[in-house]
Amino acid sequence: MTTTTEPVGALVRRWRERRRRSQLDVSLAAELSTRHLSCIETGRANPSRDMIRRLCDELDVPLRERNALYLAAGFAPAHPERALADLGAARAAVEAVLAGHEPNPALAVNVRWELLAANRAMGLFLGAGAGEPADPPFNVLKATLHPDGLAGRIRNLPQWRAHVLRRVRRQLDRTSAAGLAELLAELESCPAPRADAGEVAPPGPADDLVVPLLLSTEYGELALLYTTTVFGSPRDVTLDEIAIETFFPADPGTAATLRALAAP
Structure with a gap:
């Protein structure tokens, strides 16, 4: 608190x-x-x-x-803070969204983008592309932009890095959450690739709509779009800070790859 x-x-x-x-x-x-x-x-x-x-x-x-x-002001706090495991129906809702989003990747994070839960599809990428963090908890954005993490696999890294930094700045401005300023400084210190260094992939069908994540993986080239879901009218601090990030295929090839990975 x-x-x-x-x-x-x-x-x-x-x-x-x-x-x-x-x-x-x-x-x-x-x-x-x-x-x-x-x-x-x-x-x-x-x-x-x-x-x-x-x-x-x-x-x-x-x-x-x-x-x-x-x-x-001298009053007792109005909003409790429970662990995710103690959130009852809200926890079940998080788990339902993650499981129901298969075969597409999805994860739940807190206000500092620390990983709370992920579905199997997301686990494939976190395990394949992100090194073990030095100290828990696992921070998704650090794993994404760190040169030892996913950064080397992101084909549009200059574009994606700029997008991630804007998100963190907006989050800091909106919430003033403890630890976000330090997270922003650490992400900004990650090596910044040149915009003309060849990482930027040719524009695809989704590029005119949103910023895609273009990822080179052992499963092939993937293009992903994401959405963010938050709980409406939360009264618990933990629930107020949870966001569910769900990724969708941005092209037919990515959709086919994700379906194949989910096959038994």
Whole structure:
């Protein structure tokens, strides 16, 4: 859980500025006066528990950071944090999505892209292309961009690396999650290939729609698209930070290869 010694007003102001919202805009949306919001931010007024909830809802503050605001205001945290194994129906939903996505790769990660679970198809690529991490947990993005991981197999590495770094920067801006700034710095320190070094593959049918992952594997050349799924209206910190990444074939050859790998 995020802890802080900062007053609650400073945290509210920081999240408002992070969301690039004015005091007038937030006060109107959260149904309080601009003067009251100003007094909260400067410490001249203490927000109630309900007021913190309303401001956090309006500013889309992640649940882990909401707990920090409650603590800073002298209240008990509002959102529990359970292990994935203790999430009951939500865990079953994650497992159902991963299993149901076969023969295509899928995995579940937390806010720092640390691997929580993967289906068999994803395991083939993680095992084949990603070295064992020095310290657990296994970080999917480190394994992807590290020269000893999948980076040497990614045919459009300059394009994919730039895309990954943008995702991490957006995640850091949106969540301010602990460890993300360090992850971004480590990923940026991975060797950057030249855009003209020959890794960029010729454009394919999917390139006009999304950024594909073009991967050379022992099973052949693969082109993959991905989608991200998150839980709606989570109340648990762990659940709020889970994302399920599902990969789809971007061409008929990839689809045929994935089907063949899944065959008994």
